[in-house]
Amino acid sequence: MSGDLEAALTAGRAAALELMRETVTILAPSEPDFDWDTGTETTAPMVTLYSGPARVKPDREASGREVDAGETNVSLHGYLVSLPWSTSGTRPPVGSQVRVDSSPEARMAGLRLWVTGVRYGSTATAWRITAEDRS
Template sequence: MSVLEAALAAGRAAALELMRETVSLSRPGDDGFNWDTGTDTPAAATVIYTGPARVKPTAQSRGEEVDAGEANVTLREYTVSVPWGTTVSQLPAVGDRIDVTASPDARMVSLRLWVTGLQYSSTATAWRITAEDRS
């Protein structure tokens, strides 16, 4: 094992220790509309990943207020790190949803984030996903 590979293995092990949240990454399905009843039919989401993660606000995340329909929404940016060696059934995409299902910080449980970008690198210690809180 090269010096670089040993350093990456140590860094990836350390990054895994920081992953104290459990998240579920899913792709929302296309909602349908029932013309007979006049109601929306929500489609089931496809789960892409469930497991450990580190969820933390980005340094520049100050919260940006925007109008969304008739409501004001504050966007806050987060970085979600999952284990570097994670395999998924399909690659995450912008618009996918990340739900925090467990955390030592109870205030984070039920936090819903939306994927805004992905970062890939063979020398990274974790797989990082950029997401935003749209509450």
């Protein structure tokens, strides 16, 4: 039984990888520095957590909603970002950015999403990250 499950997962993970037609970069803020001479905190540079293939698609479970951000009305649209199962590295914290670098869908290139969560599962075919477009 276990061998059948592992074979099915291997095939599913290979199929999921074939659907990853976008290239993304996931960026997270590093720790800000404090300048003791001036008494100010310096802006923290972004750190690259991942760069490579991904599948980016609207998340059916997270429909768009409008919220007020300061004095601006913003629409939030949910996305599901799938990375290869074999991806290792740091889990992107909430608030990290997913930048779509390239896509066969030209209108997606340059899309910037904010990470809202990470999904796990031992029988998953990809590592899935929930994110939102805050435009």
